[in-house]
Amino acid sequence: MTNVLEVDSIHTFIGQFQILEGVSLEVPEGSITALLGRNGAGKTTTLKSILGLTPPRQGRIVLAGQEIQGRRTYEIAMLGIGYVPEHRAVFNQLTVRENLKIAERKRGDLERRADFIFALFPDLKRLYHLPGGHLSGGQQQMLAIARALVPNNRLLLIDEPSEGLAPVLIEQLMEAIRKLSAELTVLLVEQNFTMASHLADKYVIIDNGRTVHRGQMAELSRDKETIHRYLGAAM
Amino acid sequence: MWKRYRATVVSFVIILALVGLMYAGSNATRTASVLLSGLTLASLYFLLAAGLSLIFGLMDVLNFAHGVLFMIGAYLGYSTFGNPRLLLNTLPLLLVLAAGAAIGALAGQPLRAWEATVRRRAADQSVRGAQGVLLALVSRVSPSFLLALLAVVLAIWGARGFPLNRLVAFEGTATGGAVPTVEAQEALALMFGRLARMAAAGLLIGPIFARREEGRRVRAQWPPIVLIVVAAIGGVAMLLARDPLEGFLLGLSVNVRFLLALAVGALSGGLLGVLIETTLIRPFYGNVVTQIVLTLGLSFVGEELVKAAWGREGRPPMQMPTFFAQSCRSDNLIAWFSEQCSSVDVLGRAFPTYRLFIIAVGVFILVGVGVLLRYSRLGMIIRAGVQDSHMVEALGINVRRVFTLVFALGSALAALGGVIAAPFVGVYPGMGTAFQLQAFIAVVIGGMGSYPGTAVGVLLLGLARAFGDALVTGGVTLPWMEQALNASPAVARASTVLIMAIVLLVRPAGIFGRKE
Numbered sequence: 001m002t003n004v005l006e007v008d009s010i011h012t013f014i015g016q017f018q019i020l021e022g023v024s025l026e027v028p029e030g031s032i033t034a035l036l037g038r039n040g041a042g043k044t045t046t047l048k049s050i051l052g053l054t055p056p057r058q059g060r061i062v063l064a065g066q067e068i069q070g071r072r073t074y075e076i077a078m079l080g081i082g083y084v085p086e087h088r089a090v091f092n093q094l095t096v097r098e099n100l101k102i103a104e105r106k107r108g109d110l111e112r113r114a115d116f117i118f119a120l121f122p123d124l125k126r127l128y129h130l131p132g133g134h135l136s137g138g139q140q141q142m143l144a145i146a147r148a149l150v151p152n153n154r155l156l157l158i159d160e161p162s163e164g165l166a167p168v169l170i171e172q173l174m175e176a177i178r179k180l181s182a183e184l185t186v187l188l189v190e191q192n193f194t195m196a197s198h199l200a201d202k203y204v205i206i207d208n209g210r211t212v213h214r215g216q217m218a219e220l221s222r223d224k225e226t227i228h229r230y231l232g233a234a235m
Numbered sequence: 236m237w238k239r240y241r242a243t244v245v246s247f248v249i250i251l252a253l254v255g256l257m258y259a260g261s262n263a264t265r266t267a268s269v270l271l272s273g274l275t276l277a278s279l280y281f282l283l284a285a286g287l288s289l290i291f292g293l294m295d296v297l298n299f300a301h302g303v304l305f306m307i308g309a310y311l312g313y314s315t316f317g318n319p320r321l322l323l324n325t326l327p328l329l330l331v332l333a334a335g336a337a338i339g340a341l342a343g344q345p346l347r348a349w350e351a352t353v354r355r356r357a358a359d360q361s362v363r364g365a366q367g368v369l370l371a372l373v374s375r376v377s378p379s380f381l382l383a384l385l386a387v388v389l390a391i392w393g394a395r396g397f398p399l400n401r402l403v404a405f406e407g408t409a410t411g412g413a414v415p416t417v418e419a420q421e422a423l424a425l426m427f428g429r430l431a432r433m434a435a436a437g438l439l440i441g442p443i444f445a446r447r448e449e450g451r452r453v454r455a456q457w458p459p460i461v462l463i464v465v466a467a468i469g470g471v472a473m474l475l476a477r478d479p480l481e482g483f484l485l486g487l488s489v490n491v492r493f494l495l496a497l498a499v500g501a502l503s504g505g506l507l508g509v510l511i512e513t514t515l516i517r518p519f520y521g522n523v524v525t526q527i528v529l530t531l532g533l534s535f536v537g538e539e540l541v542k543a544a545w546g547r548e549g550r551p552p553m554q555m556p557t558f559f560a561q562s563c564r565s566d567n568l569i570a571w572f573s574e575q576c577s578s579v580d581v582l583g584r585a586f587p588t589y590r591l592f593i594i595a596v597g598v599f600i601l602v603g604v605g606v607l608l609r610y611s612r613l614g615m616i617i618r619a620g621v622q623d624s625h626m627v628e629a630l631g632i633n634v635r636r637v638f639t640l641v642f643a644l645g646s647a648l649a650a651l652g653g654v655i656a657a658p659f660v661g662v663y664p665g666m667g668t669a670f671q672l673q674a675f676i677a678v679v680i681g682g683m684g685s686y687p688g689t690a691v692g693v694l695l696l697g698l699a700r701a702f703g704d705a706l707v708t709g710g711v712t713l714p715w716m717e718q719a720l721n722a723s724p725a726v727a728r729a730s731t732v733l734i735m736a737i738v739l740l741v742r743p744a745g746i747f748g749r750k751e
Contacts, residue, residue: 077631
């Protein structure tokens with residue numbers, strides 16, 4: 001299995017604080033890889049470093065054979081990365097349609113992908129002309145994921161999709177992510193271990209800005225000690 | 236629903252109350268002309284405030300240099316209209332400077348790479364002794380920066396004494412208007428000297444623009460060779476063509492020359508905007524204090540440059556295009572189209588037609604930018620970027636280019652406003668600051684970064700200013716008063732600040748502003 005993404009020992013600073021001190025991970029093609037860790041372990045910063053939003057000072061990031069560290073964020077995104085940030089970052093002033101339209105990289109992207117998107121999130125069709133700010137949390141989460149599906153991406157970075165959502169919605173969301181992973185590779189940051197363990201094939205655990213564990217999800221689920229040690233409260 | 240439209244309703248109630256008060260205090264005729272005067276001012280404020288508001292909304296930059304662009308637009312428009320030859324003469328100089336800079340950027344690449352290496356080695360503390368001291372010295376005072384300083388000196392030498400200040404150096408008139416005197420020009424030989432100095436200045440300043448990254452693969456952007464060739468050919472062509480071109484321009488009708496002045500003003504404003512954003516603003520995004528100090532400094536520099544180029548004294552209002560210049564009074568707008576009178580009858584009172592033109596331009600720009608924001612992809616990106624420009628970039632959109640574009644658009648609008656203001660208020664070195672202050676107040680009243688808010692803000696401000704002036708000149712007798720209420724000029728000037736204070740007391744984020 002080839003890797004869509006390889007992160008090799010990146011070090012990232014925010015201001016003068018070093019957040020990442022050697023995070024490494026691989027995301028094999030077609031997989032869902034879960035990035036796990038306690039609060040403040042550096043999960044979100046890892047995603048932002050991959051995208052160049054907080055550029056790493058050291059280390060290598062390879063996307064489908066190309067080194068991407070040090071490039072501008074929009075260039076990295078253009079290579080085929082979709083980003084679903086924490087707290088969703090739906091554009092409040094834009095309608096649902098515009099929120100999707102703005103993600104187009106080629107004219108007609110939205111029309112091409114509309115069927116796929118509405119099959120995953122039928123609700124969005126009903127809300128199509130409503131401003132993003134009027135949507136509920138769950139609807140915004142779906143919109144944020146749908147937005148990342150509009151262009152032809154090969155990799156999706158999803159940050160804490162279940163945060164603040166009711167259990168019913170989490171079920172729906174998991175279903176959608178499972179379905180879309182048939183087409184795309186996913187790197188998923190998730191606090192909710194149950195959700196991550198049901199979805200992901202592989203896992204990476206980071207702690208204090210370092211990769212401390214990685215392997216098959218099925219093995220981790222049995223390894224109570226590792227879970228307790230690095231994810232502690234998350235269980 | 237109510238919540239959504241509350242701001243709009245409230246602001247219109249305030250405006251209606253202002254108009255009603257005026258109406259109660261005098262009569263319909265006077266109210267109408269005061270109203271139109273207010274709209275004229277609002278229009279001019281809007282051309283400045285629109286850019287300020289867009290730039291702040293999208294990039295969080297408080298651009299204190301916006302008024303300077305307004306002023307430079309006014310001066311350039313004035314020159315284009317009154318004495319195009321002087322402006323034509325500057326073009327070869329600018330082209331040569333650009334060509335020099337392009338060559339310098341190419342040739343300076345090794346220099347920049349070497350500097351980067353030196354800086355890295357200086358940071359590495361292990362090199363000691365004389366070599367270490369040398370490294371530290373070179374890395375701190377970078378040679379390319381010194382070259383750039385030298386370039387500025389050369390450029391000043393090249394530009395010194397250039398007779399740009401004769402805005403209207405005319406004697407006699409021809410069909411197309413006045414004709415410049417011969418001594419308004421410099422001998423060609425002097426021009427060649429200036430050209431040589433400008434080219435050298437360009438060469439020296441070029442390395443600053445060379446790509447700095449060391450080691451990283453340098454992508455071919457614009458082939459600089461093309462730029463050099465175009466600029467060189469253009470420079471020579473401009474030099475040869477200046478006489479025929481000037482003859483042609485002066486042969487045009489006054490109306491066409493006025494349109495040309497508008498275009499030249501807006502275009503050069505836009506280009507200046509690009510230059511300012513890419514060189515000065517871009518390195519400091521996110522660094523609010525630096526940007527404020529920088530743009531504030533830029534506004535002083537700009538004002539002094541204008542004084543150096545065009546003199547300390549202002550000029551009387553620019554000649555009106557004939558479309559607004561026949562000395563008569565038209566009965567209505569339709570009659571005006573055929574008679575082209577300087578004023579039109581509004582409820583029995585003469586009102587200058589040129590001011591109606593200013594209002595029309597303001598409305599046109601208001602609607603135009605509104606449509607752009609609402610229906611175009613660029614507008615969509617701007618509206619999204621106002622909320623979260625990082626997310627927009629993460630979608631694969633080159634946000635920096637959008638920033639440059641919006642900055643250029645705002646600058647072009649400001650410069651356009653300057654040209655339009657020139658026949659109305661004349662040109663003078665302080666005009667930028669004066670109008671910018673009002674535009675700032677309007678943006679604050681409307682709510683920073685809100686486009687509809689800006690429109691309402693300028694409307695309130697323009698009307699308040701006009702009402703204030705009416706209070707000063709004629710006084711107002713409200714129904715319950717026995718004597719006309721007369722205000723001192725200070726009240727008219729203070730009225731705008733007063734409105735701002737009241738609005739901010741009630742709504743600290745402005746009428747359309749959102750709390751953050």
